[in-house]
Amino acid sequence: MTAVLSIFKKEFRIFLRYPSWFISALIWPIIFPFGYLFTVKALSGTDAQSLEIFSNFSGTADYVGFILIGTTMWMLMNTMLWSFGTSLRTEQIRGTLESNWLCPVPKITLLLGYSLWQIFSSFVYLLISIIEFKLIYNFRFIGSPLLSLLIIILSLPSIYGIGFIFASLVMWQKEANSMVFLVRGIMSLFCGITYPLAVLPNWMKSISNIIPLTHSISALRSVISAGATIGDIKSQIYYLIFSGIVLMILGFLAFNLTQKKVKESGSLGHY
Template identity: 45%
Template structure:
């Protein structure tokens, strides 16, 4: 089974590097994406940047550029997982390989597990490149402990890929995931404080944000990366991320089992 799992991982990595524009994009988007929010924030801060005083008071951080860059990085990570890993089985349908792979003598969840591992490897490279470019082009420096930053990333993974697993499972019978991806990433952009402090939102929006796992991931990563507050400042966020990750993984596995049963009963696995 491990050989089959590795075969899926290897195949996805080969497909990725076969399209050079995909590789080039991971060097371009990390710098381009946060720029509108960075320049917009500086413009709204006024000619003397007096608005930055209010920003520092609300967030406890002085690096606005780093604040936006970190938020945009995690949003891009979630977005790319939803599109690639979340749409993996649909891509198999389009290629015409889903039915033959489905008949292979291994747990079908391995088809998603291999895609998840390959996507995680690619996204690890994206994160490293992004943080390097933030330093080189935006002047964002690490203020905290690198090991603590790595710990936060490890706690974010279950939540992000749990949501991706749920999406990938549902697309078996839904046949189309675009609308849901647009909806979810839009909600995260607005409610998770990607480019602004959560405290400026109305109270009801702050309540909604507490039910979205990436909110805690963004906050914990910012604290670990841009401040020296240490583990005590983020342990609560890590605990909540762990709980959300477990919940979404269970929901994703259940959704996959239900979707598998649905396509067996209806005979719609190969229906385009």
């Protein structure tokens, strides 16, 4: 825990050294869904027929909340891939990974420290997003905020399990950009970020049902926009718990395998 908290403290101090980074947390919640919302308005026309069709597919007429929830969860995944997923690679580029690796602590604490910081920054981003959504987009909470928070907490193990796997692969392959684009592209295509999954062909639905983010977004939309209870979304809750356990185990295994690989090849500090 001392090592984990030290890494958290280090990341927090770096953040304070460059406070302009905070501006992005204020801007992205506004501008990212902006394009989707106005594209929807432009394509739907002036009558109410499109809204009725959307409601039949999605189960809600609140298309603004539908898109805001989807894009926010996608942004959390995207941020995790860019920052947490490339954290070890960033240490390599800085030239500090080898010295940190020599510390007499379990090497997994490096990633656990980054994940603690990322969770903290993600909840700050969520808080800012909710405030700005309310002020700018008139975002409405119909269901329970506490149940929504529970869904987000249960989504974290699967999100960071993917992050552990991703960070390990990046440390091994020494390249991040193409992998980030691939993973986030798959998420945006299959998880129903901006459209109901009902419009997808069956083979795509089968893939989307495997991805935990799909269940996180679906459960949040059901609770926030339709007022669903925990009994209504229990299947999604169970899947998030199951997928979180599986992906965290796979993440730890991937890290241990990568640690062994770079140790054998002597490539830990290679650029």
